Amino acid sequence: MMLRRLSISNFRGIKSCDWSIDQRLVAMVGPGDSAKTTLLDAIGLVLSPNYSPQFTDADFFNLDMSEPLTIEAVVTELPDSLVKESQLGKERSGLKSDGTLVHDPLDDAEECLVIRLTVTRELEPTWEVVRPGSDETRGITASQRRQLGFFRLGERPDFHLRWARGSALSGLTEGSDGASSVILDAQREARRAVFDAEPNPLHAAAGAAQSSATKLGISPFTKLRPGLEPGSAASAHALMLHDGEVPLSSFGLGTRRLTSLSVQDQAMAGGSIIGIDELEHGLEPHRLAHVLRYLKKRAGDQHLQVILTTHSPITVETLEVQHLAVIRTDGGTTSCRAVPDHLENAQGAFRSAPSALLGRRVIVGEGATEVGFLRGLILHWDEQRLAAELSLVSAIGTVIVNGSGGTQPTQRARNFQSLGYPSLLLMDNDDRAVDDEVSSAVADGVVAERWSYGRALEDEVVQSLTIEGLQALVDLATELRGEESIRASVGAKLGDAQLTGTDFAQWQTEAGVDESGLRDAVAAAAKGTKSKGNAWFKREDAGESLAAVVMKDSANLDGTALMDIIGRIQEFAYYEAPVPDAAAEQRTAETAETADA
DSSP states (O other), X not given: OEEEEEEEEEETTEEEEEEEOOOSEEEEEOSTTSSHHHHXXXXXXXXXXXXXXXXXXXXXXXXXXXXXEXXXXXXESOOTTTSSTTTTGGGOEEEETXXXXXXXXXXXXXXXXXXXXXXXXXXXEEEEEEOTTOOOEEEOOHHHHHTTOEEEEXXXXXXXXXXXXXXXXXXXXXXXXXXXXXXXXXXXXXXXXXXXXXXXXXXXXXXXXXXXXXXXXXXXXXXXXXXXXXXXXXXXXXXXXXXXTEEGGGSOHXXXXXXXXXXXXXXXXXXXXXXXXXXXXXXXXXXXXXHHHHHHHHHHHSOXXXXXXXXXXXXXXXXXXXXXXXXXXXXXXXXXXXXOTTSTTHHHHHHHSGGGGGSSEEEEESSHHHHHHHHHHHXXXXXXXXXXXXXXXXXXXXXXXXXXXXXXXXXXXXXHHHTXXXXXXXXXXXXXXXXXXXXXXXXXXOXXXXXXXXXXXXXXXXXXXXXXXXXXXXXXXXXHHOHHHHHXXXXXXTTSOOOOSSOHHHHHHHHTOOHHHHHHHHHHHHHOOTTTTOOTTOSHHHHHHHHHHHHHSGGGOTTSHHHHHHHHHHHHHTTTSOOOOHHHHHHHHHHHHHHHO
């Protein structure tokens, strides 16, 4: 079987959704609360073999029961037993290659069943097979739905490690004497062992109870003694898998979950549809990667379909882009997007920044300096917002991505934008070769922020800072790269001027240049030469420290292009929440002063 389409109306956090599926392995990615688990629950309910799952008012979107809750699934590759005329053979529809549903499975349309679950305000579920272009419906029984082969793997891991009613182990034991006879024999032997035990304190207590009971007028017992109650251990839950003499219930969550999944896997019939919620839960990265590769092989070799949810970057790194479905919900409308084939180097982009697919919006920094600078800004703003009791960037879901230079930053920003992630691109403005790429990204909806014409980040910062701020920048560079290296690099930009110390004003006197000339030299030295790798801030940690220098001087930089761009980045990063007011800024400053004191 294969799920090809899922349509949902008025179910939990989903007002409407229409999802077309063409892959056998699908990993749902996206920010938290985007309805990934709700989609998996919807699949389970419409294909559920349970006779009557329980529904409540909370299962309706916004608890609005004025409209029914409906979930509709289109399933292909149907089992022969289900398409007999005595079963549902006359209810088959057709699914064309372009996704269009037709009334009959014609030559150019694959046969399918369209199954609809409807729940009204009375909370009574109804399962029906429907056909396009017809108002006639036919009920589908729990037994028939069971033949569709949907399994929710990984749920209640300990349950499937026991021989309990409905567990996978019980399913594997069908056709033999099963767990009941084993449990009964063991329980009878245990009762006999207790009866035959040598006298012990239990017997003394039983004798005391018999004597006391006689005094209260109870007819004398023949022989009161300790023993196991018949049937007290006869429940199948008492029989579970052991490793040697150690029950699997005492093992770690990851081991229990994987073992449970393997048992359920063995109990499944061929052609099943498997749902797994948060596969990574309890698993180390290497075990998660192995399980993903195993499921991919199973899906390809044995005609299974695996649909899973994930919040793990490891899943994004391990799977190919065609296996990813980006889930986003806006105002109750849920979109499920496959990665388009036309995206350039999408595999590389997503594997280099897998966490971005798990966020809500993306800021792409051109390289390591920009990424560090952005992180430094976020740290500063988050401290302000924490003091003002406002949402932090982690709650809002803005993720920073390293563009890795060249034309890759624009390409990555466009890729994320095309999948519904609002994207901002921060790039230098000193390379005319990338102008067309930036313009194309803007045309695709990307917000592009570039420094003043002809300037890189280092240029913009050095030309904008006050003298005090510029001295702090030189001090930072000295700390990072050493005094001699910094003096030499600045002196080289001043015609090999012989400089001493690290005082900016002293350098100006020694070099015999005006402030503007010295700023130009410092900016050029800070950028360094790419072939020599001697730039001052070409590391993410250095970029963070540079941002701290800028923000400490920011009160004196109003009206500069530097602060205008930083302000727009802040608005983008915290798009859902208000910016802290002046009072919050003052509280943050007072807190810092108190800490310093």
